[in-house]
Amino acid sequence: MGAFELFLLVAMTVAGYFAVGRPALPARAGPSPLALDEVAEHLALPAPSRGATKLVGPVHGFTLTVEGHSDAARIFLESDERIPKWLRIAPAARYRARADDERVTTGDRYFDSLFAVCGPKAEVAALMSSSTRETLTRLLGTEVEDGTIHFRTTGHDSRMLLIAIDRVVELARVFADSNGYELDRVHEGALGDSHPLVRRHLLALLLQRHRGEDRTVETLTRALEDPVARNAFLAARALDNEDGRNYLKRFVIIGERNEERVEAFEQLLAHEPWDELSPLLETAALASSREMARRATEWLLEHGTPVVFTRLLDRLTPSTAHSDLVIRAATLARGSELERSLLALLQRFYGDMSTAGTMAAAVTALEEIGTAMSMPWLESLASGADPAFSEPRRAAKKAISAIRTRARAHAGALTLVDEGDTAGALSVASAGTGAMSLTESDDLS
Numbered sequence: 001m002g003a004f005e006l007f008l009l010v011a012m013t014v015a016g017y018f019a020v021g022r023p024a025l026p027a028r029a030g031p032s033p034l035a036l037d038e039v040a041e042h043l044a045l046p047a048p049s050r051g052a053t054k055l056v057g058p059v060h061g062f063t064l065t066v067e068g069h070s071d072a073a074r075i076f077l078e079s080d081e082r083i084p085k086w087l088r089i090a091p092a093a094r095y096r097a098r099a100d101d102e103r104v105t106t107g108d109r110y111f112d113s114l115f116a117v118c119g120p121k122a123e124v125a126a127l128m129s130s131s132t133r134e135t136l137t138r139l140l141g142t143e144v145e146d147g148t149i150h151f152r153t154t155g156h157d158s159r160m161l162l163i164a165i166d167r168v169v170e171l172a173r174v175f176a177d178s179n180g181y182e183l184d185r186v187h188e189g190a191l192g193d194s195h196p197l198v199r200r201h202l203l204a205l206l207l208q209r210h211r212g213e214d215r216t217v218e219t220l221t222r223a224l225e226d227p228v229a230r231n232a233f234l235a236a237r238a239l240d241n242e243d244g245r246n247y248l249k250r251f252v253i254i255g256e257r258n259e260e261r262v263e264a265f266e267q268l269l270a271h272e273p274w275d276e277l278s279p280l281l282e283t284a285a286l287a288s289s290r291e292m293a294r295r296a297t298e299w300l301l302e303h304g305t306p307v308v309f310t311r312l313l314d315r316l317t318p319s320t321a322h323s324d325l326v327i328r329a330a331t332l333a334r335g336s337e338l339e340r341s342l343l344a345l346l347q348r349f350y351g352d353m354s355t356a357g358t359m360a361a362a363v364t365a366l367e368e369i370g371t372a373m374s375m376p377w378l379e380s381l382a383s384g385a386d387p388a389f390s391e392p393r394r395a396a397k398k399a400i401s402a403i404r405t406r407a408r409a410h411a412g413a414l415t416l417v418d419e420g421d422t423a424g425a426l427s428v429a430s431a432g433t434g435a436m437s438l439t440e441s442d443d444l445s
């Protein structure tokens with residue numbers, strides 16, 4: 001067969017195809033009917049009439065309506081005053097505020113981002129338990145208004161439709177529970193809700209509405225065991241009993257936020273003598289948080305004793321960010337610790353113009369308690385010429401004069417050395433920069 005004959009054969013075949021017509025495609029069927037027979041059987045309702053597109057019947061005291069088709073079914077559940085008329089729930093994306101709305105948050109940020117809930121604060125708090133929020137989250141798009149629950153499904157098979165109906169009925173039973181708005185639900189949620197922020201929200205509600213009641217005190221005491229420290233702290237702060245104060249003492253050390261740890265201190269000081277809290281304050285003074293350490297040290301410097309101040313000086317190193325506290329502690333302490341601490345500060349700050357004020361304060365403290373040990377540093381500071389250090393230089397000159405005056409006043413006095421290897425030795429003070437000591441090992445014959 002030549003090329004021409006082959007071309008002619010192909011052309012005739014194509015022409016015959018279009019002359020006869022292409023095979024018809026199957027026509028798109030309409031939406032399949034809703035499986036109302038299965039719904040009726042599942043809910044023990046009378047079977048609907050053949051071809052029906054709507055099923056209405058009583059379920060657990062509610063009136064259930066299911067209508068539509070398999071691609072888009074609508075579920076309505078209403079009752080005779082059982083679902084509260086005041087409750088309004090709407091998807092957050094579609095929520096439009098009304099004049100009489102009282103929108104309430106639950107504390108569960110994820111849930112609150114999905115739904116807007118309106119109603120009295122205490123009643124909503126009692127209703128929105130972990131299980132209720134979970135059920136609503138599984139029924140995205142649910143609306144509750146005027147005592148009726150509305151839910152629309154799309155693209156579900158009959159099995160998914162039955163699951164959706166069961167969840168809507170479960171939700172309705174929670175809302176209609178005669179005990180649903182009782183205070184018991186708030187107490188239970190404050191201790192057992194799965195979300196820590198909801199527990200805190202409910203504890204705050206109890207303190208706002210029912211502070212001082214025996215049941216509230218019991219719940220707050222149990223809340224001290226809350227694994228979230230801030231929740232337990234909220235309870236401890238509200239309790240005026242030994243359990244609460246014991247928790248506050250722990251919280252001062254383990255608390256997450258400085259302002260709350262400081263608040264715990266103040267709460268304790270309002271109920272217990274500061275001297276009984278002194279060991280706790282000393283521990284907090286060494287805390288890793290600078291703010292907490294400063295506040296604790298300030299309390300100790302205000303109320304403590306020379307022994308406490310000396311212990312603080314052992315721990316408040318010259319490298320501390322709060323050098324003014326070292327100066328205050330050194331000024332209040334007794335013994336050689338204060339002089340050594342002040343000299344260590346001067347050594348640290350020497351040559352740093354930004355610390356001239358702190359240096360002057362340290363030198364002023366040495367003016368009162370300095371000895372011959374301070375003289376080399378003070379003389380070096382007093383002989384400087386840098387204008388930036390004029391204030392500490394003037395203070396150093398006054399301190400040198402005061403130390404020399406004290407030395408002359410006590411010249412010839414006898415005293416016992418109370419520290420070091422020569423403790424117990426007899427010392428004779430002189431007007432110079434040194435002293436003569438007679439120890440037990442000296443040859444006195």
